[in-house]
Amino acid sequence: MTRTHSLTRPGTPTVLGPAPGTTEDAGTYTATGGYGTATGAAELLELIATAGLRGRGGAGYPTAAKLRAVRDAGHQAGARPVVVANGEEGEPGSVKDRWLLRARPHLVLDGLARAAQITGADRGYVYLSDPTAGDRVRRALAERAPGLPVEVVETPHTYVAGEETAVVRRINGGPALPTAKPPRPHERGVGDAPTLVANVETLARIALIAARPDQRHRTARTTLVTLAGGAAEPLLAEVPYGQTLRSLAAAQGDAEPSGALMGGLFGGLIGPGRLGLVLDPDALAAAGTALGCGALRFLAPDECPVALASAALTHLAAESARQCGVCVAGTGAIREAVGALTTGTAAPDLADRLNRWSTSLPGRGACGLLDAAAGTAGSLLRAFPHLVRSHLDAPCPACAASAGGLTVAVPLVAGPAVPHQRTAPRSR
Numbered sequence: 058m059t060r061t062h063s064l065t066r067p068g069t070p071t072v073l074g075p076a077p078g079t080t081e082d083a084g085t086y087t088a089t090g091g092y093g094t095a096t097g098a099a100e101l102l103e104l105i106a107t108a109g110l111r112g113r114g115g116a117g118y119p120t121a122a123k124l125r126a127v128r129d130a131g132h133q134a135g136a137r138p139v140v141v142a143n144g145e146e147g148e149p150g151s152v153k154d155r156w157l158l159r160a161r162p163h164l165v166l167d168g169l170a171r172a173a174q175i176t177g178a179d180r181g182y183v184y185l186s187d188p189t190a191g192d193r194v195r196r197a198l199a200e201r202a203p204g205l206p207v208e209v210v211e212t213p214h215t216y217v218a219g220e221e222t223a224v225v226r227r228i229n230g231g232p233a234l235p236t237a238k239p240p241r242p243h244e245r246g247v248g249d250a251p252t253l254v255a256n257v258e259t260l261a262r263i264a265l266i267a268a269r270p271d272q273r274h275r276t277a278r279t280t281l282v283t284l285a286g287g288a289a290e291p292l293l294a295e296v297p298y299g300q301t302l303r304s305l306a307a308a309q310g311d312a313e314p315s316g317a318l319m320g321g322l323f324g325g326l327i328g329p330g331r332l333g334l335v336l337d338p339d340a341l342a343a344a345g346t347a348l349g350c351g352a353l354r355f356l357a358p359d360e361c362p363v364a365l366a367s368a369a370l371t372h373l374a375a376e377s378a379r380q381c382g383v384c385v386a387g388t389g390a391i392r393e394a395v396g397a398l399t400t401g402t403a404a405p406d407l408a409d410r411l412n413r414w415s416t417s418l419p420g421r422g423a424c425g426l427l428d429a430a431a432g433t434a435g436s437l438l439r440a441f442p443h444l445v446r447s448h449l450d451a452p453c454p455a456c457a458a459s460a461g462g463l464t465v466a467v468p469l470v471a472g473p474a475v476p477h478q479r480t481a482p483r484s485r
């Protein structure tokens with residue numbers, strides 16, 4: 058069971074919407090200002106830039122810069138760009154993108170159309186793995202007025218399937234695996250055209266800014282977070298930047314957890330002394346961690362950070378796409394080392410080896426999975442050095458009892474019955 062809740066100020070446009078437990082239809086969306094055309098492409102791009110909107114898929118890149126890069130590449134190549142709504146969230150602790158596609162497909166499709174308007178794209182895709190989300194998006198496409206041609210492309214659900222080069226490769230008919238960069242998708246992507254791959258929450262916020270330009274700063278400084286761990290059921294919440302991590306932990310039932318796993322598996326572990334940090338991508342990056350996709354997993358009172366790190370590394374090692382030798386060897390070695398800590402079988406030099414890997418491996422794989430593994434190891438050493446030492450000396454009873462759960466269920470979203478009309482999976 059996962060809950061939903063908005064912690065935004067009254068009057069702030071929200072992606073959770075007025076009825077978070079149901080699927081919004083075209084009539085309701087249009088009646089509340091959706092699919093409006095009052096704002097032109099250049100004006101909307103300026104509004105997005107001045108709002109400071111950042112991507113919500115994990116990297117947090119400025120959205121206006123990404124839109125401009127695709128638009129300009131299209132002009133230079135004399136080609137019409139392609140826009141992609143990326144709803145494939147690989148992080149096991151995040152549910153926001155699937156929830157958004159299930160509950161507010163029109164908000165995402167409106168944002169995709171706006172992105173096409175800005176970049177000059179003449180076609181779009183919605184990329185996802187969740188069958189329920191796929192059905193809701195197809196229904197929404199059938200309901201809306203004719204506009205941008207949009208195709209739904211499904212992918213098997215993996216940790217790396219949502220990485221932008223994997224998205225392009227899949228839509229082009231290949232496997233959903235990352236490729237070496239360059240070229241980046243904005244240079245050459247779907248069908249070799251300049252391609253915008255944008256997270257679905259980012260697109261939803263573009264649509265909100267188009268509908269309520271006067272609220273653009275609040276819209277850009279509000280975000281979906283998936284909170285888990287602690288003493289309560291997981292929570293999908295919409296929150297303004299600037300809240301302390303402690304206040305989010307309190308919403309999760311325990312204001313003083315002994316730490317947290319940040320940004321899905323991408324921001325590493327933080328200790329209890331960091332709960333005063335505020336939710337803000339720049340502040341978190343400056344503190345050596347990351348907001349990523351907004352998934353925060355707090356430590357329960359009886360939970361050992363070493364066991365949580367081991368669960369994260371086991372997941373990453375299992376999800377390695379096994380394309381890069383350094384990733385297969387490095388992720389496996391880090392997983393084994395931290396696993397040995399949980400069983401009290403680690404060699405005395407283990408901390409030195411973990412430290413070396415945490416600094417030498419980042420940036421050497423084709424995607425961010427190896428970075429996440431190295432970052433998890435490094436953050437464990439930094440945030441909990443005393444625990445690493447004690448685990449070298451003796452087995453840990455809390456580790457032995459750990460269930461290690463990382464996956465969160467998507468909150469219930471009631472929708473109309475949809476006839477089964479799944480897109481045939483693409484060949485791999």
Ligand code: SF4
Binds near residue numbers: 378384385427
């Ligand atoms: S870094 Fe790892 S997960 Fe990423 S492409 Fe290479 S092998 Fe695959």
